[in-house]
Amino acid sequence: MKRxxxxxxxxxxxxxxxxxxxxxxxxxxxxxxxxxxxFYLEPELLALQEELLAGWWQPRPYSTFDIRDPKPRRIxxxxxxxxVVHHALMNVLDPYFERALFxxxxxxxxxxxxxxxxxxxxxxxxxxxxxxxGDVDRCFExxxxxxxxxxxxxLFKDRRLLELLDRIIDAPGSTTQPGRGLPxxxxxxxxxANHLLxxxxxxxxxxxxxxxxxxxxxxxxxFGLDKPGLHRQLARIRGFLAESLGLRLKEEVSFVAPVRxxxxxxxxxxxxxxxxxxxxxxRRMRRKIRRREQAFRDGEITAEELxxxxxxxxxxxxxxxxxxLRRRFFEDSMALG
Numbered sequence: 658m659k660r661x662x663x664x665x666x667x668x669x670x671x672x673x674x675x676x677x678x679x680x681x682x683x684x685x686x687x688x689x690x691x692x693x694x695x696f697y698l699e700p701e702l703l704a705l706q707e708e709l710l711a712g713w714w715q716p717r718p719y720s721t722f723d724i725r726d727p728k729p730r731r732i733x734x735x736x737x738x739x740x741v742v743h744h745a746l747m748n749v750l751d752p753y754f755e756r757a758l759f760x761x762x763x764x765x766x767x768x769x770x771x772x773x774x775x776x777x778x779x780x781x782x783x784x785x786x787x788x789x790x791g792d793v794d795r796c797f798e799x800x801x802x803x804x805x806x807x808x809x810x811x812l813f814k815d816r817r818l819l820e821l822l823d824r825i826i827d828a829p830g831s832t833t834q835p836g837r838g839l840p841x842x843x844x845x846x847x848x849x850a851n852h853l854l855x856x857x858x859x860x861x862x863x864x865x866x867x868x869x870x871x872x873x874x875x876x877x878x879x880f881g882l883d884k885p886g887l888h889r890q891l892a893r894i895r896g897f898l899a900e901s902l903g904l905r906l907k908e909e910v911s912f913v914a915p916v917r918x919x920x921x922x923x924x925x926x927x928x929x930x931x932x933x934x935x936x937x938x939x940r941r942m943r944r945k946i947r948r949r950e951q952a953f954r955d956g957e958i959t960a961e962e963l964x965x966x967x968x969x970x971x972x973x974x975x976x977x978x979x980x981x982l983r984r985r986f987f988e989d990s991m992a993l994g
Contacts, residue, residue: 660810660811660812660813660814661753661812661813661814661815662813662814662815663815664749664750664753664813664815664818665815665817665818665821667749668709668745668746668748668749668750668818668821669706669709669710669745671702671706673745673748673749674702674705674706674741674745675698675702676744676745676748677741677742677743677744677745677748678694678695678698678701678702678741678744680744680748681737681740681741681743681744682694682695682737685737688737690736690737691737694737694738694741701738702741705738705741705742709742709821712817712820714742714821714824715824715828716735716736716739716742716824716825716828717735717736717738717739718736718829719733719734719735719736719828719829719840719842720733720734720736721733721734722734730841731841732841732842733840733841733842733843734842735840735842735843740844742821742825743825743843743844743845744844746821746822746825746845747844747845747848750813750848751848753812753813754812754848754851754852757812757852757855758851758852758855758858759855759858759859759862759872761777761870761871761872762851762854762855762858762871762872762873763777763871763872763873764847764851764872764873764874765847765848765851765874766851771873771923771924774871774873774922774923775922775923775925775927775932777871778871778878778920778922778927779927779928779929779932781869781871781878781880782880782916782920782927782928782929783929784869784880785869785880785881785882785916786882786883786915786916786917787880787881787882787883787884787887787913787914787915787916788878788879788880788881788887788913788914788915788916788920789878789879789880789881789887789890789891789911789912789913790876790877790878790910790911790912790913790914790920790921790922791876791877791878791879791891791894791906791911792875792876792877792906792907792910792911793854793857793875793877793898793904793905793906793907794904794905794906794907794908795907796850796854796874796875796904797838797839797840797841797846797850798834798837798838798839798841799834799837799838799903799904799905800837800838800839800849800850800853800903800904801836801837801902801903801904802826802827802836802837802838802839803836804853804901804902804903805826805839805849805852805853806819806822806823806826808852808853808856809822809849809852812852822845825843825845826839826849828840837903847874850874850875851874853902854872854874854875854902856901856902857872857877857894857897857898857902858870858872860894860897860901861877861879861890861894864893864897865890865893865894867879867880867881867890868880869881873922873923876922876923878920878922880916884913887913888913891906891911891913894906916928916929917929919933921935
């Protein structure tokens with residue numbers, strides 16, 4: 658693929674920075690730091706543009722916090738000013754990352770997402786009797802930054818752009834491993850990790866020549882006609898990840914099984930004839946809806962905000978066989994009328 662150049666000027670263009678500020682502020686305008694930035698928008702963006710063009714800009718320290726739903730993770734939140742830079746970059750670079758990705762990579766892409774991935778997995782389950790479920794262990798925390806930078810240099814040739822990307826990649830985050838790790842929470846981290854794992858897609862499709870394959874960030878599925886063949890492919894993927902990308906599989910959740918047993922994938926269990934919601938995902942969704950109902954009772958959100966939240970949850974549930982679950986749950990829910 659031909660490397661792209663002359664992109665730095667587009668990233669730092671005034672109109673792009675204005676659009677990036679709008680995107681970074683979406684849903685966050687009530688936060689004091691965001692409100693202040695927007696109040697002084699023009700001088701803030703002029704100063705930011707000057708720093709970027711002069712090469713002075715440096716990422717500010719992250720704010721870190723831990724979450725435990727659905728699993729323990731440390732989130733690193735970038736300063737709002739830095740998030741404007743991240744959006745400015747991806748406004749311009751998104752088409753180039755997109756062009757480099759495999760068609761059935763579903764995470765962090767317009768027109769893709771969880772439900773499209775589940776539907777494609779079900780189509781493959783109707784074609785093949787066995788599947789291989791793989792999961793890259795702690796992908797964001799263990800990304801080899803040297804490998805990532807080399808891959809970015811195969812995609813872009815603009816020196817100032819690459820220097821800016823390097824400053825984001827090298828900024829101290831939540832990882833304690835020198836030369837490894839991307840902060841979970843950065844918009845840029847999603848693109849970087851997805852691009853890195855695009856190398857896995859190429860290995861599976863071009864070297865292993867697997868037809869039935871899909872990936873959603875660090876979760877992937879292969880389909881095949883027999884178990885021994887899938888076990889051989891699993892061994893070769895394990896070696897490729899270690900030798901070429903410096904990553905490893907999460908062995909306890911990487912396995913081969915018949916599709917009739919159901920494929921655990923992205924919070925669903927996928928069968929050839931139906932899709933069910935996994936128990937842990939249903940429990941998290943119930944807790945979320947109950948919290949929103951309590952927030953409405955306490956006057957923290959409006960009836961319209963509650964209704965929008967519930968409609969969003971129902972839309973997600975409708976992608977699985979959940980009619981009875983929904984009926985029982987909402988029969989016990991609060992009356993809105």
